[in-house]
Amino acid sequence: MTLGIPALAQNNKKLDINxxxxxxxxxxxxxxxxHIVLTSGMDFYDRPVTGTFALNRYRWFDLPKxxxxxxxxxxxxxxxxxxxxxxYTIIVALIFAGIxxxxxxxxxxxxxxxxxxxxxxxxxxxxNANNPTTAAILMLHYCRRALFNIRSIQPTGRMVDWPxxxxxxxxxxxxxxxxxxxxxxxxxxxxxxxIERHATRANAAVLFYPDFxxxxxxxLDELKPIRGxxxxxxxGRYETSRRNLKNRVHVNREDLxxxxxxxxxxxxxxxxxxxxxxxxxxxxxxxxxxxxxCKTDYSIYSRTDDMESxxxxxSWPGYENEFSTKSEEEMPPYLGLNNNPxxxxxGSPLNVSSIKENGFMFxxxxxxxxxFSTSENLHDPWYSTELDLDSxxxxxxxxxxxxxxRPGLRCVQHDTxxxxxxxxYHVDDLKNLRGLKLSKLLRDEVFPFEFGIPPISQLTLNxxxxxxxxxxxxxxxxxxxxxxxxxxxxxxxxxxSVTFLYSREVAxxxxxxxxxxDPKGLQNIAAVNGVVPDENADVILESSExxxxxxxxxxxxxxxxxxxxxxxxxxxxxxxxxxxTDNLGPLARLxxxxxxxxxxxxxxxxxxxxxxxxxxxxxxxxxxxxxEVKVVDExxxxxxxxGTREDRNQGAPFIKNVGEDRICSVTGEGIxxxxxxxxxxxxxALPKLVRMESDIVGSNKSQYDLMxxxxxxxxxxxxxxxxxxxxxxx
Numbered sequence: 001m002t003l004g005i006p007a008l009a010q011n012n013k014k015l016d017i018n019x020x021x022x023x024x025x026x027x028x029x030x031x032x033x034x035h036i037v038l039t040s041g042m043d044f045y046d047r048p049v050t051g052t053f054a055l056n057r058y059r060w061f062d063l064p065k066x067x068x069x070x071x072x073x074x075x076x077x078x079x080x081x082x083x084x085x086x087x088y089t090i091i092v093a094l095i096f097a098g099i100x101x102x103x104x105x106x107x108x109x110x111x112x113x114x115x116x117x118x119x120x121x122x123x124x125x126x127x128n129a130n131n132p133t134t135a136a137i138l139m140l141h142y143c144r145r146a147l148f149n150i151r152s153i154q155p156t157g158r159m160v161d162w163p164x165x166x167x168x169x170x171x172x173x174x175x176x177x178x179x180x181x182x183x184x185x186x187x188x189x190x191x192x193x194x195i196e197r198h199a200t201r202a203n204a205a206v207l208f209y210p211d212f213x214x215x216x217x218x219x220l221d222e223l224k225p226i227r228g229x230x231x232x233x234x235x236g237r238y239e240t241s242r243r244n245l246k247n248r249v250h251v252n253r254e255d256l257x258x259x260x261x262x263x264x265x266x267x268x269x270x271x272x273x274x275x276x277x278x279x280x281x282x283x284x285x286x287x288x289x290x291x292x293x294c295k296t297d298y299s300i301y302s303r304t305d306d307m308e309s310x311x312x313x314x315s316w317p318g319y320e321n322e323f324s325t326k327s328e329e330e331m332p333p334y335l336g337l338n339n340n341p342x343x344x345x346x347g348s349p350l351n352v353s354s355i356k357e358n359g360f361m362f363x364x365x366x367x368x369x370x371x372f373s374t375s376e377n378l379h380d381p382w383y384s385t386e387l388d389l390d391s392x393x394x395x396x397x398x399x400x401x402x403x404x405x406r407p408g409l410r411c412v413q414h415d416t417x418x419x420x421x422x423x424x425y426h427v428d429d430l431k432n433l434r435g436l437k438l439s440k441l442l443r444d445e446v447f448p449f450e451f452g453i454p455p456i457s458q459l460t461l462n463x464x465x466x467x468x469x470x471x472x473x474x475x476x477x478x479x480x481x482x483x484x485x486x487x488x489x490x491x492x493x494x495x496x497s498v499t500f501l502y503s504r505e506v507a508x509x510x511x512x513x514x515x516x517x518d519p520k521g522l523q524n525i526a527a528v529n530g531v532v533p534d535e536n537a538d539v540i541l542e543s544s545e546x547x548x549x550x551x552x553x554x555x556x557x558x559x560x561x562x563x564x565x566x567x568x569x570x571x572x573x574x575x576x577x578x579x580x581t582d583n584l585g586p587l588a589r590l591x592x593x594x595x596x597x598x599x600x601x602x603x604x605x606x607x608x609x610x611x612x613x614x615x616x617x618x619x620x621x622x623x624x625x626x627x628e629v630k631v632v633d634e635x636x637x638x639x640x641x642x643g644t645r646e647d648r649n650q651g652a653p654f655i656k657n658v659g660e661d662r663i664c665s666v667t668g669e670g671i672x673x674x675x676x677x678x679x680x681x682x683x684x685a686l687p688k689l690v691r692m693e694s695d696i697v698g699s700n701k702s703q704y705d706l707m708x709x710x711x712x713x714x715x716x717x718x719x720x721x722x723x724x725x726x727x728x729x730x
Contacts, residue, residue: 052511053546054201054537060551061201063540064276064284073548075200081547088194088553091561096182098564100132103178105571107171108597109590118142118164126171127597132182136175142168194553200546201281202508204537206515209446211523226516230509231462234501238494248272249500251493259298262407263381266295267489269496279508281538282437285419288503290454292413294364294492296381298405325370325404330479333402335467335491336365337460344453356425358412362457365408366488368470373400375484382406383470383486402483409492413454427451441526441536442507450506456499469494507539595620619705 055075063073076084104127113119122142129135146165187193238245249271256264275286340361343351366382377383377400385400417424419433430436430443450458460467470486510526526532595601604616604624617627 051203052206052515053541053543054203055546062281063196063199063548064281065196066276068276068284070284071196072551073196074551074554075546075548078198078545078547081195081549084549084554085194088557091557092185095557095561095564096178096185098561098568099181100178101568102564102571103174105590105594107174108593109586111171111593112167113589116163118146118161119167122164122168122171123593124597124599124602126175127593128599129175132175132178136172136179139168139172139175143172194549195547196550197542197548198544198546199540199542199548202511202537202539202541204532204534207510207526207532207537208514208524209441209510209526210514211525212449226513227458227462228464230505230513231459231498231502232466233513234459234498234505235463235466237501238498242497245497245500249493249497251489251496253489256295262298263379264296265381266293267409267492268293269492271496271500273500273504277504278506279540279542280438280442281540283419286433286436286438287418288451289416289418290413290500291416292359292411292454292456294409294411296407297363297410298407328367329370329372329401331367331371332465332471332474332476332481333366333368333371333468333486334465334471335460335495336367337457338363338365339453339457344457350452352426352428359414360454360457361410361412362454363408363410364460366406366468366491368402368486369404369406371402371483372478372480373402373483374475374478374480375482376400377402377483377486380483380487382488382491383483385483400483413456415451415454437538439536439538442538445525446506446510451503454499455503455506456495459499459502460495463498467495508541511537511539511541598622600624 053075055077057074057076057080060072060074062070064070108123108127111119111123113123122139125138125142126135129138143165146161146168150159150161150164249269251267251269254266254268256266258264270289270291272290273288274284276284278286278288280286343354343361368382372388373383373385375385377385382402384403384406386403388399388401415426417427417430417433419436422433424430424432427447430438430447436443465471468491470481470483470491473483473485474481524532526536596605600622601624604619608614608616615626616624618624
């Protein structure tokens with residue numbers, strides 16, 4: 001997932017936009033725009049640092065998928081990917097064109113003609129259709145005719161020609177299968193399959209992570225805006241995806257027995273983040289699980305004699321602070337934080353053993369007391385109000401104040417890291433997970449700093465006055481806020497959800513946030529001798545600007561295309577069935593039907609049958625033609641006008657020469673000539689392959705020709721095709 005609000009839609013599919021948060025969302029995005037990668041193309045958002053993505057079409061890498069499988073991909077720009085998609089669309093079309101050719105050959109070889117005129121003409125229509133869709137439409141018509149357009153010669157009238165219907169339906173099913181396969185290929189080998197993800201590896205050259213532990217105090221202020229930007233970025237995402245976060249971040253309230261009449265509650269929370277979601281290239285199966293609870297505690301505040309001051313007692317003895325609620329009455333509400341000093345004390349190492357055994361303990365103290373409010377809140381632990389009787393303001397302005405003595409929260413959080421069946425209980429123990437493929441930079445430097453103290457603790461400080469959802473309802477001009485809309489539960493849910501979003505981006509922020517730092521005075525702990533090793537960039541970045549193309553699809557699809565067309569070429573030019581004049585057997589029928597059922601060959605055979613002359617060259621090719629041109633003086637030949645004299649006399653088809661007369665038309669009953677008596681045409685029959693004697697003297701070589709010869713069978717009472725010996729003279 002890339003940084004930026006639109007990018008979130010790639011993983012969460014549907015965003016729930018909160019209208020009330022629109023303004024703050026825009027401001028947050030605007031403030032951090034120089035660190036955000038947005039995929040919407042809107043011109044007021046900036047692009048990431050130049051060179052953030054590692055793009056190389058000649059080098060593949062492993063890309064994790066959501067199901068934790070790994071695929072080999074190459075990374076290109078999205079613009080270049082569009083050309084790849086076009087090329088593969090063409091390749092897929094060629095694959096199915098070749099498959100169609102092979103399927104048609106099988107049909108020609110095995111389709112049962114059985115001297116049936118309907119079956120012959122169906123096979124001719126199927127063979128000469130220019131695509132499976134046209135063939136399917138034609139076969140559908142034949143099915144209809146076989147069912148509803150057959151008349152019996154008996155008095156029974158209409159009947160159903162079931163043999164014809166079955167054959168037509170079979171061809172319809174074959175054509176439909178080709179159509180379905182072609183459409184299915186658009187999903188199996190299309191842009192969706194070619195582009196695995198709009199993602200790529202991060203470029204090691206832009207990786208920067210400062211050494212926070214050893215940075216001088218005067219340089220820490222330079223890091224605060226960057227740390228804050230990462231938090232505000234997560235804050236903006238929360239405002240745009242609340243509904244989806246409810247399915248990932250679980251927060252529930254458990255009511256407890258009252259404390260001296262004061263309501264008590266415990267808020268339990270949990271969430272899980274996978275390595276895939278964090279962009280870990282080689283550790284997508286890693287799971288970061290968070291479980292915690294926060295319990296209300298009224299003992300944090302202890303009232304003193306001074307009505308304007310309250311002694312502030314954090315969750316652990318030995319640490320106290322005094323502040324005046326009166327001095328904060330016109331400030332926006334905010335949340336204070338104190339970690340357990342026995343586990344995390346400034347300037348001291350973490351007490352990891354205590355954290356693993358007891359969980360990380362911290363306290364959240366609300367700075368909400370005595371704030372002016374323009375609305376009433378009766379029940380919320382942090383925002384219950386009372387009338388402001390001392391106020392000199394009109395009653396319609398700042399009529400209420402938040403009650404003093406609001407309870408704090410004592411919190412405990414347990415973090416676990418799981419890889420398959422192995423679990424560790426602190427980030428420092430990641431090295432103990434066998435089989436974990438994670439760069440030393442992430443495992444030993446980045447993750448311990450980001451997760452050693454839970455991010456919820458860090459964000460409470462980094463977000464400052466924005467760490468409460470209720471701060472949205474503060475109005476600076478009147479220095480008051482709407483307490484009636486504020487809620488402890490909403491505040492806590494927002495803080496935990498923002499922590500969830502922030503934690504997902506820890507690895508990606510190395511390239512998309514910290515890379516914008518001015519390295520002057522800061523040490524880049526990712527670099528070795530001034531150069532960042534490529535293995536440290538084991539992070540996947542998502543963006544609509546890049547595309548990861550599947551190496552498997554890139555290799556297999558062209559290979560399949562080449563293999564299929566090799567078979568087609570071998571069938572046409574190498575594996576030619578031996579010609580047989582008996583026209584029996586699948587191979588013989590394939591040879592016969594492949595040549596004889598072409599529209600050009602049927603045209604030639606009919607012309608020669610009617611004309612009585614063998615005047616066509618290329619007799620067995622798909623492109624027969626008349627080579628010899630007879631020039632005559634007439635400007636009119638059978639009603640053909642226009643063009644050159646040679647064109648007009650190039651052997652008009654379907655014309656029989658009888659002396660000097662020409663027969664110019666063929667009707668269903670016979671042939672009509674100009675001034676001559678009607679001559680009955682010989683019936684049209686399926687052409688057959690005929691072996692001819694060679695006209696080369698002394699040659700024993702046999703030649704084959706496709707002839708249409710018909711003879712009347714006295715026994716059957718119908719004309720039948722016959723095979724004869726003839727010389728081939730072209």
